[in-house]
């Protein structure tokens with residue numbers, strides 16, 4: 527029954543999508559494109575998946591930058607004056623805590639979409655998007671914001687959203703299935719970005735970084751002991767953060783560093799990569 531509903535929905539979406547001629551789409555893009563500003567790259571992916579050719583997305587924290595410390599450029603602040611929507615992560619990320627009020631001051635007409643609405647937050651952990659189930663809630667919140675600003679295109683946004691939610695469901699099912707085959711549940715990571723992911727899939731994240739800082743010598747000794755005891759051979763690091771402390775541990779345990787990115791733009795593709803690295807490490 528459910529399958530049938532989904533199939534009907536998909537075919538409806540296909541008909542809907544093909545009924546737009548390229549010329550029409552082009553015209554739309556030039557005249558009434560909706561400018562959306564987001565804080566981090568994965569949010570840009572969510573907005574583009576729902577908004578399709580009706581949105582133009584600008585990202586505040588550029589690739590490789592650290593959202594705990596990044597400061598916007600004057601050009602980015604100017605871009606805000608043209609934005610219809612600002613999508614914030616909404617989970618207490620440093621960048622937003624410091625800058626959000628200033629952004630609202632710059633453009634009071636901009637609709638602020640709090641993508642975290644409805645998500646159960648973990649204290650002092652802003653990395654909500656790294657659980658695909660949270661991502662689904664964020665996508666729903668983005669959809670609602672787009673419909674509020676552009677109600678005429680509700681159907682278009684709704685089709686796109688349903689399509690993307692279906693892909694996120696598939697991703698969640700696959701992660702659950704693959705991780706259920708593995709006994710070991712503990713993994714070590716430099717920057718603790720994977721708390722929501724760990725909570726969702728019954729894993730345990732051991733962080734090298736302490737309160738946003740490199741670990742002290744005494745912490746390193748403890749971590750090395752812990753890694754040896756559990757049999758950890760992989761320390762996960764991310765491109766936006768230092769690898770110093772992680773390197774020391776890896777050397778001591780005869781293990782290696784593996785990069786996983788909490789901020790990659792292509793969300794689903796990136797989560798597949800993360801899953802396969804995790805499985806390698808937990809095996």
Ligand SMILES: [Zn+2]
Pocket residue numbers: 594653717718719
């Ligand atoms: Zn972080």
